Amino acid sequence: MKEQPQSRRGMLSVISSVYDPLGFLAPVTLPAKVMLQELCRRHCGWDDDIPVEIGRQWKRWLEDLKGLTAFQVERCIKPKDFGQPIKAQLHNFSDASQDGFGTVTYLRIENSEGVHVSFLLGKARVTPLKPVTIPRLELAAAVLAVRVDRMLRAELELPLDQSTFWTDSTAVLKYIKNEDKRFHIFVANRVITIRDATQVSQWRYVNTNDNPADFASRGMKVGDLLNGGGWIGPEVSPWPRKGLACRHHRGRNCR
Incomplete structure (x- = not known):
């Protein structure tokens, strides 16, 4: 350097x-x-x-x-001995903080014997100079996740199932699921973008501690990255779950 x-x-x-x-x-x-x-x-x-x-x-x-x-990383998204995938799906995570917001996407492929997860793309952006509330930044991060998902689905030469989107913001989930309230222009425009490209059923809640996009919004040190850190290869083999317990439904399964 x-x-x-x-x-x-x-x-x-x-x-x-x-x-x-x-x-x-x-x-x-x-x-x-x-x-x-x-x-x-x-x-x-x-x-x-x-x-x-x-x-x-x-x-x-x-x-x-x-x-x-x-720093080294495996670039092959499918191991040589994995065989023919029977299912492939994109999982998009988004998060925001006072310093930044971002998204990260993983490819989850499945065969008859197991599951393999690969890092595909990550983006991190600083927050605007003009103060913006955290819920609005979380919504901006969700829009970024939708745009990245759309780009990857067009570029990947794989038959993909419906994508899944994860956020640790209950406010974003309420914005997306809303059917009767009218929002201010900032929120309304971003909700329209999300609803035009995805279905409500594709959005799920993930605990902040389990959200790898938290690194995209808060940053991390090189040492943490080299030691695994959960950014390049998080523990995502159980996904997608049939039901996910979440706070905004008071412990009930979120479908």
């Missing part, structure tokens, strides 16, 4: 040099993007020296980034 000056321009150059089209490293680069956004919020010039506290965070991130030299 080339040495760059500690300025807004130098930080952008380093962040942009991380080549990651499929989003394997999306949670790792998110904290750096948050720092860059903070400089924009403070109206720092492109070549001005960055504030001391952000400079310390930036140095720690650069040092952490060196660990990526040990």
